[in-house]
Amino acid sequence: MSNRISSFLPVIHEDSEILILGSIPGVKSLEKQEYYGHPQNKFWPIIFELFNEDFTSDYQRKLQILKSNKIALWDVIDSCERKGSLDSAIKNENANDILQLLEEYPNIKMIACNGQKSYKNLIKIVGKNFAIPIVALPSTSPLHTISFDKKLQDWRHIKNRAS
Incomplete structure (x- = not known):
């Protein structure tokens, strides 16, 4: 039995400047x-806090807030085998075509990685001296147990880069 899963399509717009x-x-x-x-x-509580928005569980509204702040979302991994939700359980992964996406959306000025797995996988794809700045942020996962305030403080990097 295979536990193969696939990521979602990117949430991105022509004017997106930050790729998470x-x-x-x-x-x-x-x-x-x-x-x-x-x-x-x-993730969503941090985004709402950073951009001084009232929290909502409405997914379309969440996506609208990303768009209005020129933020795109995607995953480094296109598909993999995994039981449960732990990054450490990921096996036989295939990467998303990040370079192709960046070519199609040349306004991206910064890449923010949500957690170390994302960061390490991205560096394997683009190398350490990539033309676009890359920042590794603490995972927003509940399994990454640093405080909300510490996560929020580190995630301010994207707010500082947003135009």
């Missing part, structure tokens, strides 16, 4: 067909 890359959606996100769909994941 995760590893691959977890079980809850796949069930809901939404990026960062686990209720304990801090």
Whole structure:
């Protein structure tokens, strides 16, 4: 029996300037067909806090806030085998074509990696001295147990880069 899963299509627009890359959606996100769909994941609360927006569970509104702040979302991994949601359980992974995406969307000025797995996989693809700045941010996953305030502080990098 295969536990092969696939990531979602990118959420990106012509004027996107910041690309946030995760590893691959977890079980809850796949069930809901939404990026960062686990209720304990801090991704959306961080985004709402950074851009002074009132929190909503409306996924279309969440995507609109990303768009209005020129933020794109995708995952480094296109597909892999994994039981559960742990990045450490990922096996036999295939990468998304990040370079092709960046070619199609030349306004991207910064790449922010949501967690170390995303960062390490991206560096394998583009190398350490890539033309676009890459920042490794703490994972917003509930399994990454640093405080919300510390995560928020580190995630301010994207706010500081947003125009």
